[in-house]
Amino acid sequence: MKKIWIILLIILGVIFMIGSWFINGLNTPVLLDEQVNSSWAQVENQLQRRNDLIPNLVSTVKGYMQHERGTFERITELRSQWAKAGSTQAKIKTANAMTKTLSRLLLVVENYPELKANQNFLSLQAQLEGTENRIAVERMRYNNAVRTFNAYRRTIMGGIFCNLRGLNKPRIYFKAVEGAKEVPKVKF
Numbered sequence: 001m002k003k004i005w006i007i008l009l010i011i012l013g014v015i016f017m018i019g020s021w022f023i024n025g026l027n028t029p030v031l032l033d034e035q036v037n038s039s040w041a042q043v044e045n046q047l048q049r050r051n052d053l054i055p056n057l058v059s060t061v062k063g064y065m066q067h068e069r070g071t072f073e074r075i076t077e078l079r080s081q082w083a084k085a086g087s088t089q090a091k092i093k094t095a096n097a098m099t100k101t102l103s104r105l106l107l108v109v110e111n112y113p114e115l116k117a118n119q120n121f122l123s124l125q126a127q128l129e130g131t132e133n134r135i136a137v138e139r140m141r142y143n144n145a146v147r148t149f150n151a152y153r154r155t156i157m158g159g160i161f162c163n164l165r166g167l168n169k170p171r172i173y174f175k176a177v178e179g180a181k182e183v184p185k186v187k188f
Contacts (some may be wrong), residue, residue: 025161032149036171039142040088043174046135047095051079053131054102057124074101092174095135102128139174146171 054075078101082094106125150170152158162168 025157026165028152029149029158029162029165029167032145032152033167036142036145036149039138039145043095043135043138043142044091046131046138047082047091047098050098050102050128050131050135051082053124053128054079057105057128071101071105075105089172092172096175099132099135102132143173146173 075098078094078098082091082098085091085094106128153162153168153170159168
């Protein structure tokens, strides 16, 4: 009779261990997906902060640089495109275009000594530069979360558990735009 109880306890222990492993396997894709979503939300928060700073920066700079109207229009256009973008891919594309346009604007500013001395502009420029740094950090965290999720999804058991949870599509990395390594060219 004791042997039956021992065998029964061993079988229950094995069933418990397999069940725990299976439940953990089903929870892992959800946890990784939520980490990606949370990281993306932080990227969006920083992009929104930048978009909120832009009108102040543009209005401060506008008075000094009337002939750079095209740059201001492009910034305004990109700002509204980002707000309307529905997918992560569209938001990444618009954010990258905004980064490129803002770097061009800040390069143009170098030719205006009065503007560089303006306290409002200096404050806004510092805030914008700080925001750009925060965006870079959050992009890195987002890409790390995407890497972790995508790597897990590509493992044998991870792929099975992701399929069972309906999380079988790879997440998109936040990549730099084509030509991001090139210095923007400013012509007068």
